[in-house]
Amino acid sequence: MMRLKQGLSIRYVLPLCLLGLLGFILSSGLQQDPSDLPSALLNKPLPNLYIENVLTGKPELINHRMKGKIALLNVWAPWCQVCQKEQPILEQLAKLEGIALFSLVYKDTPEQVFNSFNKHGNPYQQTWLDPTGEASLDLGIYGTPELYIIDQQGYIRYRHAGLITQEILTNKILPIIKQLSGTK
């Protein structure tokens, strides 16, 4: 049997090393959230979405409104209770320099949207409607709320699925925005 230094037989050392490696791999796996899906559209251009603007009542290509700026697209719905909790975060985002906050409403009516704006305020530059959920499906939405960060050239750089807390805002969202602002 091969012997390493100090008389340690490889028969004992090798399995222990393999076990250690396996343990490391598995424990780092445990720390990740498997239900957290990375966007399939990461680093790809925002798909062309031709949908109704809630204010004008007319369909338009939302991509045109976003070109040239860092666009934040929030996918939400008035019926989504959880989405309301993000309001303070959204207001902070709206005030940031160099970004434009937009929203896409998943499966609800214009009336409900205006209701919500009256009650909670409207932090968005533009809001579009997706009553059938088709546009959201093209984005790969699997729950509300979801926030997309789109760069100045129209490429999706980040997608956050779920509620954005102050912590997530500071630790994840703001750094990305900063990074994108730097590459102008």
Add this chain to the structure above:
Amino acid sequence: MERNDQMIKILFLLFFLILGMHTPADPIPTYRFDNVKQEQQFIKLTDELRCVVCQNQTIASSNTPLASDLRQIIYQKILLGEQNDAIKAFVVDRYGDFVLYQPPFNHVTLLLWLGPIFLLCISIFFASKTILLKGKR
């Protein structure tokens, strides 16, 4: 006395067997196809795709609105004659490889596919060494 005990054991066994025989009521959608081949394509395809919301269910059996929307879209695509590869690509483009119950074989999933076989080979190698050594003595 012994016979009574046996009877009780048999009754318990039957009881738990029956409990285990749940017939899952899969919400099979009432879609009308042009022919049986299309219907079978639909059943097979929706059973091969994961529901991203309820991630341990297929879109065939999931109750979520997203699964329902995807079933509708797949139904329409099948009626138009789209093949499985194209339909799967549509879903994967939007939701990623995760939706496929059979992950594709590429440089990322290489470890996933070959890992178990690799581990097995290593174990067999060391086990046979040990056994042979023991045999010698």
